[in-house]
Amino acid sequence: MRRAPRDTEATSRSVTRRALLMGGGMAAMVAALGARMRFLGVEQADQFRLLAEENRVSIRLIPPARGLIQDRNGKLIAGNEQNYRVVITRENAGKTDAEVEDVLNRLSNIIPMTAEDLADAMKELNPRVNSAFVPITVAERLNWGDFSKVAINAPALPGVTPESGLSRVYPRDFDFAHVVGYVGPVSEKDLEGLREAQVETGAPIDPLLMIPKFQIGKIGVEKWMEDTLRGTAGTKRIEVNHVGRVMRELAREEGVKGKDLRLTIDADVQNFVQARLGEESAACVVMDVNNGDIIAAVSSPSFDPNLFVRGISSTDYRALTEHDHRPLANKVVQGAYPPGSTFKMVTALAALEAGVIDENTVVRCPGYIEMGGIRFNCWKRGGHGPVNLKRGLSESCDVFFYDISQRVGIDKMAEMGNKLGLGLRHDLPMSAISAGIMPNKAWKQETKGQDWVIGDTINASIGQGFVLATPLQLAVMAARIASGRQVAPRIVHSVNDIAVPIAEVDGINLDGSKLRAVQMGMYEVMNGPHGTGRGSRIADPTMQMCGKSGTAQVRNFSESEKLSGARKNESLPWRLRDHALFVGFAPADAPRYAVSVVVEHGGGGSAVAGPIARDALLRALTGGMPPLSAYPESQRGTIETQQNAMQLRKPDGSLPAESKV
Structure with missing residues (x-):
């Protein structure tokens, strides 16, 4: 049945009004989004650019656990113990020496730090000595109370991060000092030797050795079996905000623990x-x-x-070097x-x-x-x-x-x-x-x-x-x-419980x-x-x-x-x-x-x-x-x-x- 002309005209006017209303609403939404986009992209551009630069993703090495050293019967001679420490990253601590020094002074009001400790930290944080991106250990072997204080005050300490790691310990101390030796921070002399070896062999230097205060064997078995005991570094990706505080860990790849040694000594x-x-x-x-x-x-x-x-004092070291029994x-x-x-x-x-x-x-x-x-x-x-x-x-x-x-x-x-x-x-x-x-x-x-x-x-x-x-x-x-x-x-009986063959x-x-x-x-x-x-x-x-x-x-x-x-x-x-x-x-x-x-x-x-x-x-x-x-x-x-x-x-x-x- 055919519709009357009057009805058709009325329907047409109704559709046109709805289309105009919908079109107007959509235009208003587009205008609002455009205005917001202009505000964020133009007027707030500098602020977001700064935040993007300062909220960084940083990749850090994870030192592996050093291999254990045991006697022929499995008794521990050299092991690892929990070590609560504090690290600081120059890049996040401040642009100038004065700003970095101010952070260290605030830190020294929270945990015990001597004037010598502060001076050593400033030396290590000098960009000419270490990269500004490298975390520097400024305090270690903290008790839980001091470690907690640093964690609580971290927002007020830009670039400062409390960490938990491992440190070498010798439970039988005097008995094996000359045989097993000890570990200590990588020195400039150590690095010179590594560079010379790199020139001769072409083998790259282990990046672990470039970490400030990373410890390697200095004498005895610890030194001469260093490559066996050290292990392979892991990595972690962390997000750091604009004041240097670690916001979250994004990814982690664990390293490989050093190999354990068993000596022939009883x-x-x-x-x-x-x-x-x-x-x-x-x-x-x-x-x-x-x-x-x-x-x-x-x-x-x-x-x-x-x-x-742990860092021998000059008094203790002098007592050892001046002893007539050597x-x-x-x-x-x-x-x-x-x-x-x-x-x-x-x-x-x-x-x-x-x-x-x-x-x-x-x-x-x-x-x-x-x-x-x-x-x-x-x-x-x-x-x-x-x-x-x-x-x-x-x-x-x-x-x-x-x-x-x-x-x-x-x-x-x-x-x-x-x-x-x-x-x-x-x-x-x-x-x-x-x-x-x-x-x-x-x-x-x-x-x-x-x-x-x-x-x-x-x-x-x-x-x-x-x-x-x-x-x-x-x-x-x-x-x-x-x-x-x-x-x-x-003197080496086995490596990772695999016996060393006797010739x-x-x-x-x-x-x-x-x-x-x-x-x-x-x-x-x-x-x-x-x-x-x-x-x-x-x-x-x-x-x-x-x-x-x-x-x-x-x-x-x-x-x-x-x-x-x-x-x-x-x-x-x-x-x-x-x-x-x-x-x-x-x-x-x-x-x-x-x-x-x-x-x-x-x-x-x-x-x-x-x-x-x-x-x-x-x-x-x-x-x-x-x-x-x-x-x-x-x-x-x-x-x-x-x-x-x-x-x-x-x-x-x-x-x-x-x-x-």
Whole structure:
């Protein structure tokens, strides 16, 4: 049905009004949006540009957890502890030094900070020293209360951020200071070495090392196993507002923890030996003769490596450097000493191997020999009379070795010394390892520009003159004599619980009968009726030891001093007294451990170093406090008193309260 014209007209007017209303509303909305967009994009442009620039996304490195170091039984030697610290970023703290200094001053009103701390922080925050984007640690090892204060006041401290991280700690402090070492901040000297290595190898420098106050190993295992222990950095993306406050963490990628190390050292044996050496300036090494494992490597006196991690004071450092017993030196590998009579096995084996003597060769000792108008005395002024190899070793007759050394010559002696581990730098992850000196004719010509003379050979035959050896080398010598094999020392047992392979070793290519002749001489030293080491023997027949003591002069004496008795150790100042030495192994019939002991200016080797070596061997063999039954009956009362006085660690590794420094 057709609509009337009037109805069509009315409908058309209604649609037109609605369209106009809707169009007008939409136009108003577009106009309002346009006005708002103009306001935000034009009038507020500067403000939003500033906010966009100051509300930054920053990428920061996350230092990984450093690998743990444990003893052979899994006891912790070096670990990580929680460290509450405060960092500041120059870029967010202020544009000028005055603004940065003002932030630091406000921070010092919240947590303890000395004037020196503030000065150091300003130095580190200097853009010429570190990038303005790099967070600088200005305080660490805060307690929870101070850490919380910083967090609460963070809005008023632009650029300041409280953080929680890890720091190195050495729970067995003094016992492993020389072996494990310690960590410290990367120094300019460290960076110079890294840059030189980068030029040579082309390998990039780990960015972790560029973080101010990032800590790396400085000495010992911590230094030489740094790449293994350090791990790989992680990263985090954080949003920081215009006053430098961290608003949120946007993303995080964790790093890779450093690898854990397990050493060959037994922490309990190490502690026993450390306590046994006491305040002596000394060193002791206990070594497995079968695989070269170092069971104990002690240098005394020691120091607390935790002091270096936390920042040692100038007073404490001066006390260490000025101490006449040199506590910072690792005497085990750095100390090179005349080996004295402990060298006589080298002379004997060289002569036996060269065929110039056999075990029955006899030398008459009147108490001295004369050579080129010079008298070389035996320690026994009246002489020993007729002496063969066994007696020469057991009673340590100097004249016997003076004589046979002239027959064999220094070059053969030097070859034997090298074969037994002397004059060689043994490869261990320890600092400043000395190679000692095993001289020969060529060595003297090269180093002194002089010809070798017979007097040099005579002096070398008893471990004096130019011969120098470290306690580590002497332990290796004893182990090779005990085993007849070229056993090499090692100190890393496993990495991440994967055992480090033990290299196959060859024999030392000595006739078995000749080696046994020397071993028997060392047995007589300890157990023979006239042996010089009899006072330090082990009474238990299942653990009897073989050994050789040595007494090394540190200066020459005139004939008048010798005749007047002025050379007696007890009459001399400490620094002029003889060094006391001892090497040995046990059990005699099936050697398991070798030992070496050097006591600086200790006097007689048999009286001073021998008892220490015996106790160290017994502790390793028995796995506990040496039983009194292992000692000669006449000594048991003294030994019991001595053992009761030793300040040993508790089973949890802590020291008795009265022994803490």
